[in-house]
Amino acid sequence: DKQMTQSPSTLSASVGDTITISCRASHPITDSLAWYQQKPGRAPNLLIYRASSLERGVPSRFSGSGYGTEFTLTISSLQPDDFATYFCQHYYGYPLTFGGGTKVEI
C-alpha cells in the first residue's frame, strides 16, 4: 500500500501568514493527489485535485503543487476560517489512502 506522510502534524500560525503543508508519498503517484479541509464535527471539503487544480468555489489563496512523491499545499494570507485540519489523499491505485492530517491552529 502507498503511505502518505504529512508534515507538520500541527502548525501554529496567525491571520495573514502564508503557510505550507507537505505531503510525501511512499511510492510515485504522478499527480494523483487531492487536498481536503476538515473542521471539527464536519465532513471534509475538497480543496485541490490532480495536485494543483483548484476545486470550484475554493478561494484562490489555496494552491497545490508537486508531482511524483512530493507535494505541498500553500495557503496565502491565512484567514480566520482557514484554521482547520488538512488531509492529503492519493488516488493512484487501490487502496486509496489519506495522510495523517495537519492541524492548523492559531
Add this chain to the structure above:
Amino acid sequence: EVQLVESGGGLVQPGGSLRLSCVASTFTFSNYWMTWVRQAPGKGLEWVANIKGDGSLKYLIDSVRGRFTISRDNAEYSLYLHMNDLRAEDTAVYYCARDLRGHGEFDLWGQGSLVTVSS
C-alpha cells in the same frame, strides 16, 4: 440542493450487523462513482469502499473485505454499506461521498453516520 444524506448508524455489539444508507439529491446519481470513507474518533480518514456508477465495479479495503459489502440502487438514488461481523476497530463516523471525476477525488460528502461497536 445537491446533497448526500446518510442514515443507519448506531450502537451494535461485536459480531453484529448494520446497514448504512446514503440518499443523493439533485444530481444524476448513476453517472458517478460513489465511496465510503470512515473516521475513527479523534483519528484520520480511511477510505473503505467504492462502487462504479452502474454498480459493475467495486473495491474494498482489505480490513473489511469479506465482512462489508457496498451496493447501490440507482432508481432510488441510494448507496449502501452492509456491515457484518463488526469489530471494535470498525467504530467510526462513516461518510458517503461522490467521486468528482471517477478517479478518487471526493467533491460532495454526506454529514456522516456514527457506528459504535461495543458490548
